[in-house]
Amino acid sequence: MPDRSAPLAPPPPGHREVANSEVPEGIPTRPQGDVPVIVRVVWTDGSEEWRPARAIRWTRGHVMVAWREDPAQPRSERHTWLRAGDVARSVSWFLPPVPGSDPGARGAHRGTAGDAGAGDVGTDGRGRPA
Numbered sequence: 001m002p003d004r005s006a007p008l009a010p011p012p013p014g015h016r017e018v019a020n021s022e023v024p025e026g027i028p029t030r031p032q033g034d035v036p037v038i039v040r041v042v043w044t045d046g047s048e049e050w051r052p053a054r055a056i057r058w059t060r061g062h063v064m065v066a067w068r069e070d071p072a073q074p075r076s077e078r079h080t081w082l083r084a085g086d087v088a089r090s091v092s093w094f095l096p097p098v099p100g101s102d103p104g105a106r107g108a109h110r111g112t113a114g115d116a117g118a119g120d121v122g123t124d125g126r127g128r129p130a
Helices: none
Strands: 035-042 048-058 062-068 077-083
Touching (some): 035 062
Antiparallel strands (some): 048 062, 062 077
């Protein structure tokens, strides 16, 4: 179930709301895949993080992602829609180049779940979403 601005029940203790969640106009009703991704999550308290997730539905500009707050607890799984620019299949800018490594092998590919259906996302020249 996507994050909502007015939850049906009070959130459990420690549950944070996603501030950058955005539901698209046309929502696919069936799962479209299970693509490993890295997502940018902005919380309502203002903190921001990049975390691993799975893309399960997508449109041209949005991706529904799922992740578990506790990997050992299936019931901790969260689902939310994010803009495609907040979702990446890989990133190379998290780690600096390793001395003596081939800089061309650092993983230049940076696409969204869009490689499986949504549009590609541009970068700002440093590999970050534009």
